[in-house]
Amino acid sequence: MRHTEGASAVNHGNAVIEVFTNIPEQLDKAVLSRIQDRFIIDGARSREDFLDQDYLWWRKFQQIDPGFIDMRDPDGYLYLEAQRQVAAISQTYDDLSEPADQRMRQAFRNAAALHEVDEHDFFARLFQEVRKVYSAFTSRDVRNIQTAVSERIMDFDFDPDWFENMDLFFLQDYDTKKGMIIELMKAGMKGLSFAEMRRQETVRYLDSLAKIVFAEEDRKIDELVEQMRLQQMAATRFQTLAQRREL
Numbered sequence: 269m270r271h272t273e274g275a276s277a278v279n280h281g282n283a284v285i286e287v288f289t290n291i292p293e294q295l296d297k298a299v300l301s302r303i304q305d306r307f308i309i310d311g312a313r314s315r316e317d318f319l320d321q322d323y324l325w326w327r328k329f330q331q332i333d334p335g336f337i338d339m340r341d342p343d344g345y346l347y348l349e350a351q352r353q354v355a356a357i358s359q360t361y362d363d364l365s366e367p368a369d370q371r372m373r374q375a376f377r378n379a380a381a382l383h384e385v386d387e388h389d390f391f392a393r394l395f396q397e398v399r400k401v402y403s404a405f406t407s408r409d410v411r412n413i414q415t416a417v418s419e420r421i422m423d424f425d426f427d428p429d430w431f432e433n434m435d436l437f438f439l440q441d442y443d444t445k446k447g448m449i450i451e452l453m454k455a456g457m458k459g460l461s462f463a464e465m466r467r468q469e470t471v472r473y474l475d476s477l478a479k480i481v482f483a484e485e486d487r488k489i490d491e492l493v494e495q496m497r498l499q500q501m502a503a504t505r506f507q508t509l510a511q512r513r514e515l
Contacts, residue, residue, distance in 0.1 A: 293484040301408040304415050306476040316350035323347040364468040369478035371401045376471070386463040391470065398474065402481055409477070416469040417462075424456035 271277055287303060289295065295303075312318045319342055327347075330337045341347075366380075367373045375397035383390035399405045430437035437445060457465060 291483075292480040293482075295480075297404045300480065301404070301406050301412075304412040306473075306480065308476070308479065314350065316345060319345065320348050320351055364471040367471050367474045367478065369475055369482070371482070372398065372474040372478050375401050376474070385467050386461070391466065394470065402477070404481070405477075409473070413466075413470050413473045416473065417466050420465055420469060421453060421457065421462075424452045426452070 287295075287299075292300070292306075312321045326337055366376045376394060378397045379390055379394035382393055395405065395410055426437070437448060440448070460468075
């Protein structure tokens with residue numbers, strides 16, 4: 269990592285480094301803080317996901333013999349529709365009002381109790397509260413959030429006609445071109461303010477961070493809960509067997 273960032277880094281331009289692991293909690297904290305975006309690659313979760321997984325399996329039989337699959341299709345759903353590629357980042361956001369993780373959510377609410385989301389102090393206070401929950405949260409994490417916001421803001425495409433007719437954009441004066449780009453930028457924000465977009469990206473990042481840094485802790489808790497459940501089942505079965513023997 270020292271060759272890509274820091275005092276000893278040699279700047280060779282932008283580069284993309286992808287890291288894949290099923291034990292993210294074991295990543296070195298310094299390495300983790302440099303990972304700007306995190307994605308959980310889950311299997312099927314929703315009804316549509318399972319329908320599509322099945323479809324990818326049995327459609328090869330249907331291609332061989334259209335009448336072989338003698339099962340009815342689901343009502344009102346087109347296969348693979350839920351897996352379509354989104355046209356803009358904003359389409360992937362359903363509800364990011366506050367973090368889903370309980371610890372991060374409490375930090376968020378502590379900051380919200382003191383400041384509105386359109387205050388710069390809100391985010392400063394939030395990051396301070398997050399550090400109380402996760403002490404390894406650093407300025408690099410804040411930078412990662414800032415980078416995500418910048419990418420959202422610049423998530424737009426030029427009008428194809430601009431490339432066909434140079435007079436529409438490229439031959440315009442600087443101020444005109446700047447104004448046209450700003451209009452595209454604001455249109456791509458889909459009516460969201462800068463503060464709302466920043467809140468969404470912050471919430472998304474904090475939830476992703478929580479899933480990584482608290483994964484080992486949550487896994488151990490789940491194991492203990494399962495062990496307690498089995499102990500209760502064993503105790504119940506033991507009592508049943510003891511009663512039968514007495515009879």
